[in-house]
Amino acid sequence: MTQEQWARIRSRLLKTVGQNNFTTWIDPLSLGGTEDGVSTLFVPTNFFGNYVSQNFADLILHEMQNEEDGITRLRFAVGNCEKPAAPEVVKPTAKPAPVQAANNNTLNTAPLDARFSFDNFVVGKPNELAHAAARRVAEGGPVTFNPLFLYGGVGLGKTHLMHAIAQELHIRKPELNVLYLSAEQFMYRFVQALRDRKMMDFKEIFRSVDVLMVDDVQFIAGKDSTQEEFFHTFNALVDQNKQIIISADRAPGEIKDLEDRVKSRLQCGLVVDLHPTDYELRLGILQSKVEAQQKNYPGLEVEAGVLEFLAHRITTNVRVLEGALTRLFAFASLVGREINMDLTQDCLADVLRASERKISIEEIQRKVSDHYNIRLSDMVGPKRLRSYARPRQVAMYLSKKLTSRSLPEIGRRFGGRDHTTVMHGVKRIEELKQSDGQIAEDLELLRRALEA
Ligand SMILES: Nc1ncnc2c1ncn2[C@@H]1O[C@H](COP(=O)(O)OP(=O)(O)OP(=O)(O)O)[C@@H](O)[C@H]1O
Known part of the structure; x- marks a missing residue:
């Protein structure tokens, strides 16, 4: 593999993983050689290599295989991390790039967070149906539910599932044009197209996707022109039997200031909700996060009972739960102590107080x-x-x-x-x-x- 090919791969990765992930995790990598199908990437530290290997290896390998046949595996080695040319200076590809990558030049899918994968999604009673439906759609087979409408309260995993679907489709069906964006971005692009008098281009772009994913659709409630355009885009794609996946914080019928015809369109596929987490799911999520952390820090110890305590006490949403755990990890490593009940109570006093459910x-x-x-x-x-x-x-x-x-x-x-x-x-x-x-x-x- 040449540096030129690597530069093209980097440029595609930038679009897939987003600027933040790119700057932190991809930019510091440098290309070594390829031997017996194993391509070596140099990383600055072992920790860095572990993280990239866990979170981005599949994507990088997939992009490498698009450039060169015969690469079967990646190896991360600590070593020379000289920066290659910036992605912007990429020359036109010699080998045709996958359709999705080419079309994304105009579609600009919103950055996908590599951590939001199916592998990292913990399934429990409250989310099993939403997870199963998301998995089915991510197979990219014949369109059966259109749209798939996922809804649920704050921090219950809607965006996580949307990203997981987009990433899975990217791996399984790289030829599909998958466009993932938030409803806010949809509106922003619509307004920009109106301002620049490029509505025809806008319509063409949105009608040319194979899978349209719109996150937080409640955002367009009360925004009449955006709703109107969304409605037409929606209809055009459904007529072409293209898959649409929508998420919102509530069921279609409950979104105020959403036109009835839009509501009814949104309801005509499969509507599934992510229920509030139960104790078992919260515990499962905490355990999986600790296991992931222990892969990087094998010495990390969490005293028995701490996770159960957190799963009981923090019932608000998964984001708060994750934040609490991250803070515990940081605190424990700073003070060099095991994570036990005392440390948990000290370090999370404010979170525990705030999430205290007022039971009467x-x-x-x-x-x-x-x-x-x-x-x-x-x-x-x-x-x-x-x-x-x-x-x-x-x-x-x-x-x-x-x-x-x-x-x-x-x-x-x-x-x-x-x-x-x-x-x-x-x-x-x-x-x-x-x-x-x-x-x-x-x-x-x-x-x-x-x-x-
Ligand atoms: N079942 C789960 N397994 C693992 N992580 C989860 C799960 N559910 C939620 N999370 C994590 O919780 C955090 C919040 O999830 P996410 O952003 O998907 O929520 P959301 O439903 O889109 O919330 P919002 O309505 O605020 O947009 C993310 O870091 C996500 O990875």
């Missing part, structure tokens, strides 16, 4: 009454029958554990009982939790339902 005593009483099938009035009433007293004690215990209310306050909410009665109830449940499996299971179920 009323909520607890309602959930516990439902669980044991008794009336709320009996839960707080004077009857002392075991069938009421035990659920009442469970509710008192949960009130003590899950709220910041004092014992007298809890007593007041349970029909004006004395704080010693509450104390006795909490103690009794603590004992039973150790000896009675059924009670332990009830408590776990109730706690999860309340924290969900």
